[in-house]
Amino acid sequence: MPGKTSISLVGLVIVLLIGAACGGSPAVEKTEVSSSGSIDQNGKITLEFWYSLGGDTGKVVEALVSQFNESQSEVTVNPTYQGEYAAIMAKIWAAISSGKTPNVAQLGAAPLLGETGAIVPISDYLEPGGFDRSQVWDVFWQYNTAGGTLWSMPFNNSVPVLYYNRDLFAAAGLDPDQPPQTWDQVIEYGKQLTRDTDNNNEIDQWGINTHENTHWYLSTLFLGNGAQIVNPEGTEVLYDSPEAVQMLQLWSDLVNVEKIMPPNQHSEARADFLAGKLGMLLNSSSSIFSMERDASFKVGVAVIPAVAGREPVIPIGGGSLVILKQEDEKIQQAAWEFVRFMASEESALELATKTGYLPIYSDLLDSPEFKAYLSEHPNVKASTQSLDYAVSIPEFSALGTSDSALRGAVEQVELGEADPRQALEAAKAAVQQSIQEQPQP
Amino acid sequence: MTAHPAALTTRSLRSWWHRRGEETFAAYAFLLPSLVIFVVFTFYPAIFSIVTSSMRWNLPYKAVFVGLQNYQNLFAGPVTGPVFWKAVLATLYFSLGVPINLSISFLLALLLNRRLPGVGLFRTAFFLPTITSTAAISVVWMWLYHPADYGLFNTLLLNLGLPIQRWLRDPALAMPCLILMGVWHGMGYNIIIFLAGLQNIPRELYEAADIDGAGGLAKLRWITWPLLSPTTFYILVIGIINSLRAFTEIDMMTEGGPLSVTTTLAYYLYQVAFQFFRLGEASAVAVILFVVLLILTLVQFRLVERRVHYE
């Protein structure tokens, strides 16, 4: 039936076009957002809390929620795990589109939600609530600020750190208690660690590698050399500067000149390290406990190395708490009380001592409980030391595109497809196109 | 059956109804359950996405109508254009796995269609890849394809005196590696479908052929292949549709790399939607993918279905 199928094709297209024309544009209207959460007859409030931390960390979060529920009787919080970063973002967007959101959510890139009008700036509650901002490291407030507004509450943060295999260090004649502190030392150490252990002319033990989020580690190198990622207004990315190009060149040299890093092998890096095939690994401090658990050798952790003559500059990562808009002021106030509890000093201590996340309160480092914890887990010292050098990369809407572009640039130089300048210029071009499409203020 | 314009009497209407009308009505009744679900959960969202493709909707900002600009950007834009066309090529490359999968599944189904003891175990073995946790699959295949000399495939190569390869991390080899993995993963479904199709071939035909002294190859050519052709056609058409939509293997093993050589249109769609949050552009890619698939499928029906033996 040849004739019939072509008629079908045309018919189908016409139907879809008519449907499109008549379908309206549901996406363009701004939906009135109202979160769930309810008040029953006795005035008891129930809140919905969505979080995206799984496994053992998720258990700690749930324990904190239970503590909150038990500590008072006016508010009950229902926590539900909503998958990791991509899944919870999809859920939140779906929820915002439908107009029915949770009351509180824990997720990454929280300040970006500010533009949607679906969340209430935390700053609206901090002052009236008498919260003392100075108790928390300033870098965490910066991390949660976008466009001059403090949107979200600091909660779970991490820094990139240098993991190293103490046994391999010792075998290579390096002192396991003296990890490298500059990139020059990294190269030196790396050369000692890179070997062909079974004498078949193939390197099977490498000096250094990084986990998959290469954009994070590259950003660390950029910042450490004085380069910036983006301008304060969020309208231009700045990694085509000479300082940045220099650091991508360094990265490229690790692979192509010094040959201490395998080209484009980042997906395998963590498994290689745990299998004892890699001397040093750049990874997140939040993985500390799983790294120690999964390794069959002694793991060492050090602060990220710095450029010689400069101090380290370490960008933080992690998630935050947001309060979603709710018409009923009582419910919104209850949501704030919950957020305040979850970000209180006691909760922060609990989170910091039961997971690999950073203590966000500056005086926690002097508290006896935390000191005791550090003496039991000396590897955590590296992440707390990193706090002295921690900074926050400003959030901007094209961040996702930018991270992906930087990963592409890393890939290109490692495989010798482009030189660092070309790669970064191409990355910038891709991101600028996205930025240009932002609505002008 | 054209009706005489002048003779629209109740009798001629009733006879039309008895001839075609009643059957048409009944047929739509049979289609109704599926149709209702499709309209609500597939067509409405599809229309929504066509509308969205005419907008620039970069989260978290609101949507803005831009007409065909997304399509212009994809086809000819300075930044997005090359990326899009590279994805088109990658998609075509990846679809080479379909005929490979079809051939291998066909042969294996023939082998598994015997009554020898233990065949049940073998059949189960081939089915296992489709139900094994994707995390387990990715861990094992990452070891097989590990670029160092201790990767399992590399160890094999070294034993044969050949140089090691970087497999998934080598832009030239990444796609063939994924195709192999895709074939391995999808074999189970196709074998089951082929087996089911083989069951439909009456045994009497084979027995009659045996009497005539027909050998294995002749039976294959004159009985099995033609009578299996409806099934083969199905697997071809569905294979291409699934191949163009495939995403899991790419996400597990290469995340579209290295150097975007394994970024097919489906993976690009995922990136634009869930990593860059450019929903308008993502919808445009989805529409393009849909149109490509529609055309490919209709072409197959037109060219290939006439060679299918249904009875």
Next chain:
Amino acid sequence: MSSLSGSRRLPQVFPELAQSRRFQKRAGSVLWYLVLLAVSLTVILPFFWMIATSFKTPPEVFSYPPSWIPQALQFGNYVDAWHSAPFARYFTNSAVVALAVTAGQLVSCCLAAFAFARMNFKGKGFMFALFLSTTMISTQVTLVPSYLIVQKLDWIDTYQGLIVPFIANAFGVFMIRQSFMTIPRDLEDAARIDGCGRLRFLATIIIPLSKPILAAQGLFAFMGNWNSYLWPLIVTNREEMRTLQIGLRYFVSQETGTPWGIYMAAAVMVTIPVIVIYFLVQKSFVEGMATTGLKG
């Protein structure tokens, strides 16, 4: 039809032929076993890895050379996995939903396939193209609009929300249509003469003859739904309505590191029901009695 006697007569007349035939058959069988064994081993590798890893301690998971047989069987992984989440409840939900979707799909697909395979009606080609076109629509873009609909219907956190969107499946319609089209017209004519209505014809004659393909489609429908993750995640907010796949993903943590031993233990538990269904069903599409149905 005494067709068997013909092929058996030859060896009786020529005994040497019989012997060489038997030898050929044996040699063929051995070769068959070897080939299949070799290919099968490569195919079951990841499955075997999954089981082996479920019994390992964390350092063992990452040890090199990779260990295929764990040092000691860590049953604790299974205990930990089971206790980490309400798996019994998840299992009930997954089972109810998957079985309902399977039943729904089989019914809707058989009806539609019958229409396409056996009936002539206006707009048939167009409708078939329409049905097929549903398979070409990317799920990434249908996710949010579908969610909005389910939400408007108040089906969040309900079984309906998990089941109804999936009781139609164009792949199934297509596959079953192919099979229905191979059934001889004579059967239909005979039935019509006997005054058998369409539905009854479908139910009492066509369906029993199509057991293999229906078993296959049923299996696929079940598996597809059993393994689905993103949709159940999006339309359920409460623990009590969640499915096994969501429970399984709870262990995966990119940031902090997945406990692979426990994860694989959970994965093995989640896979077992599918294997059971496979065993129950495989007889149908493998050892079905294939006849033309025209027995005298």
